[in-house]
Amino acid sequence: xxxxxxxxxxxxxxxxxxxxxxxxxxxxxxxxxxxxxxxxxxxxxxxxxxxxxxxxxxxxxxxxxxxxxxxxxxxxxxxxxxxxxxxxxxxxxxxxxxxxxxxxxxxxxxxxxxxxxxxxxxxxxxxxxxxxxxxxxxxxxxxxxxxxxxxxxxxxxxxxxxxxxxxxxxxxxxxxxxxxxxxxxxxxxxxxxxxxxxxxxxxxxxxxxxxxxxxxxxxxxxxxxxxxxxxxxxxxxxxxxxxxxxxxxxxxxxxxxxxxxxxxxxxxxxxxxxxxxxxxxxxxxxxxxxxxxxxxxxxxxxxxxxxxxxxxxxxxxxxxxxxxxxx
Amino acid sequence: xxxxxxxxxxxxxxxxxxxxxxxxxxxxxxxxxxxxxxxxxxxxxxxxxxxxxxxxxxxxxxxxxxxxxxxxxxxxxxxxxxxxxxxxxxxxxxxxxxxxxxxxxxxxxxxxxxxxxxxxxxxxxxxxxxxxxxxxxxxxxxxxxxxxxxxxxxxxxxxxxxxxxxxxxxxxxxxxxxxxxxxxxxxxxxxxxxxxxxxxxxxxxxxxxxxxxxxxxxxxxxxxxxxxxxxxxxxxxxxxxxxxxxxxxxxxxxxxxxxxxxxxxxxxxxxxxxxxxxxxxxxxxxxxxxxxxxxxxxxxxxxxxxxxxxx
Numbered sequence: 001x002x003x004x005x006x007x008x009x010x011x012x013x014x015x016x017x018x019x020x021x022x023x024x025x026x027x028x029x030x031x032x033x034x035x036x037x038x039x040x041x042x043x044x045x046x047x048x049x050x051x052x053x054x055x056x057x058x059x060x061x062x063x064x065x066x067x068x069x070x071x072x073x074x075x076x077x078x079x080x081x082x083x084x085x086x087x088x089x090x091x092x093x094x095x096x097x098x099x100x101x102x103x104x105x106x107x108x109x110x111x112x113x114x115x116x117x118x119x120x121x122x123x124x125x126x127x128x129x130x131x132x133x134x135x136x137x138x139x140x141x142x143x144x145x146x147x148x149x150x151x152x153x154x155x156x157x158x159x160x161x162x163x164x165x166x167x168x169x170x171x172x173x174x175x176x177x178x179x180x181x182x183x184x185x186x187x188x189x190x191x192x193x194x195x196x197x198x199x200x201x202x203x204x205x206x207x208x209x210x211x212x213x214x215x216x217x218x219x220x221x222x223x224x225x226x227x228x229x230x231x232x233x234x235x236x237x238x239x240x241x242x243x244x245x246x247x248x249x250x251x252x253x254x255x256x257x258x259x260x261x262x263x264x265x266x267x268x269x270x271x272x273x274x275x276x277x278x279x280x281x282x283x284x285x286x287x288x289x290x291x292x293x294x295x296x297x298x299x300x301x302x303x304x305x306x307x308x309x310x311x312x313x314x315x316x317x318x319x320x321x322x323x324x325x326x327x
Numbered sequence: 328x329x330x331x332x333x334x335x336x337x338x339x340x341x342x343x344x345x346x347x348x349x350x351x352x353x354x355x356x357x358x359x360x361x362x363x364x365x366x367x368x369x370x371x372x373x374x375x376x377x378x379x380x381x382x383x384x385x386x387x388x389x390x391x392x393x394x395x396x397x398x399x400x401x402x403x404x405x406x407x408x409x410x411x412x413x414x415x416x417x418x419x420x421x422x423x424x425x426x427x428x429x430x431x432x433x434x435x436x437x438x439x440x441x442x443x444x445x446x447x448x449x450x451x452x453x454x455x456x457x458x459x460x461x462x463x464x465x466x467x468x469x470x471x472x473x474x475x476x477x478x479x480x481x482x483x484x485x486x487x488x489x490x491x492x493x494x495x496x497x498x499x500x501x502x503x504x505x506x507x508x509x510x511x512x513x514x515x516x517x518x519x520x521x522x523x524x525x526x527x528x529x530x531x532x533x534x535x536x537x538x539x540x541x542x543x544x545x546x547x548x549x550x551x552x553x554x555x556x557x558x559x560x561x562x563x564x565x566x567x568x569x570x571x572x573x574x575x576x577x578x579x580x581x582x583x584x585x586x587x588x589x590x591x592x593x594x595x596x597x598x599x600x601x602x603x604x605x606x607x608x609x610x611x612x613x614x615x616x617x618x619x620x621x622x623x624x625x626x627x628x629x630x631x632x633x634x635x636x637x638x
Binding site for chain 1: 368369372373376379380382383384386387389390393401402403404405406449450452453455456457458459460461462463464465466468472475477478479480482483484485486487488489490492493502505506508509514522527528531540544565568569571572575576586587590591593594602605606609612613616619620624627628631632633
């Protein structure tokens with residue numbers, strides 16, 4: 001007995017001990033609220049300050065109400081539209097800039113400066129950005145109107161935020177403007193991580209710049225592109241600050257009403273329908289989960305194998321070193 | 328020849344990159360057709376970059392300039408790059424109503440600082456548990472953290488609000504600070520950073536010296552992790568500073584308002600005609616972020632780049 005105890009001191013328990021803060025916090029502030037949200041979705045909990053509730057006779061009543069609600073459908077459509085119109089130009093511009101900045105042929109100077117400037121909007125409070133753009137597109141006297149009238153493009157100021165497609169366009173543009181720098185930097189680091197030998201081989205084979213981009217860069221960026229897609233999707237489907245603050249009352253005909261705004265409006269204004277907001281939350285939760293699983297299914301093959309390899313390697317090293325110490 | 332020799336030395340890969348571009352530049356004159364093309368495309372690329380730069384800067388420039396102009400001036404010409412002298416006047420109008428930038432700044436500062444400390448410290452601790460110790464649930468726990476990263480935070484808000492309301496912690500900063508102890512993205516980043524940079528020998532020699540596990544973590548591991556902690560601290564701080572949704576539903580008392588909530592007040596009717604002061608209010612909320620950003624931009628950009636490499 002004594003011998004054995006001396007030979008191996010097990011540190012495994014510290015693994016559990018050091019994970020406690022994370023697990024407890026997660027259980028208390030994320031897991032419990034999720035379960036609570038699910039339960040509320042089946043009850044009649046509503047009204048400011050209400051805490052007690054009864055289960056509904058028809059447990060799915062709230063879900064039915066939400067799914068039949070016209071404004072939820074509008075909000076869902078808007079959310080995807082606003083996200084799509086920001087993501088598509090964002091990824092295209094970011095890819096283009098990343099390819100250009102890493103290109104040896106062009107040798108763009110001042111890259112450090114451009115990166116800093118392009119990323120800048122990302123750290124600015126979204127609420128501030130929303131209000132700022134609201135003022136820029138102001139009516140009757142905003143800077144954009146001033147510019148367009150002074151240049152003679154418009155005869156008189158235009159009420160931009162009263163126009164459905166302009167209001168949506170501005171929301172998408174702000175999202176695009178805030179995030180393309182971030183995506184660009186991630187893609188640049190991805191491209192720099194590609195083995196230069198592949199490019200050299202392509203050079204030897206006489207590949208043109210475009211061919212190298214489509215046959216070397218893009219396939220090698222697959223994992224990072226999908227990662228960008230997933231994070232952007234999860235963030236984009238929760239869009240709240242900008243549509244909520246850009247135009248009053250979600251714009252004309254709820255043009256910029258997103259699902260997060262819908263949930264907020266249901267639960268924290270008007271008649272405080274916590275139950276319906278919970279149902280709407282869960283519907284969004286399911287949608288995001290399904291989309292993430294689909295995208296991750298596409299991602300799985302490469303990165304997970306690499307992950308496992310890395311884990312195994314580290315474990316091996318640890319074991320070997322532990323053995324050495326043990327001896 | 329020299330190029331080839333360099334190629335074989337992986338340590339000098341970066342040097343090689345530099346060499347290679349120079350080489351190709353020398354080679355280019357041979358292909359006379361391709362010689363002219365880069366000039367035109369380079370010109371177009373620089374033009375695009377300059378347009379994008381203006382796009383990033385102009386909104387903020389207009390904002391700062393208009394913050395110094397009176398409402399009548401803005402009503403006559405909203406677009407101007409010449410500052411005026413109504414800054415103090417605008418400030419008086421702004422603070423004369425419900426907007427209190429100093430209070431918002433202090434509240435945001437308290438919340439952001441505390442939650443940043445929680446995030447980086449406990450994330451490093453969790454990453455340490457994942458990297459250094461061999462325990463049965465280690466792999467499932469890591470998978471679990473990866474999965475948890477995908478949970479959209481706003482979608483748990485109703486249950487969270489009800490829970491906080493029930494334990495009477497609305498209008499308290501704790502529910503905005505404590506949840507940041509469990510920050511899966513940060514744990515993931517710390518783990519990725521820790522694997523190559525923390526050698527088990529260091530920990531073992533500390534053990535031999537009789538250092539307890541917790542002491543080792545605080546005194547040896549934390550200093551090694553400094554670069555990663557700094558990067559993550561910036562991101563966590565900015566994210567907490569910019570958060571609007573949760574503070575908006577949890578803090579209902581004016582004296583607890585954070586900066587983003589203060590911003591949303593500017594949208595209200597009382598400021599409807601005070602254009603100059605609205606611009607000033609926006610400027611004040613952005614100012615601390617600008618200072619932080621231009622002091623730390625190098626680290627921020629590096630951090631974004633590191634976060635993207637997830638293979």
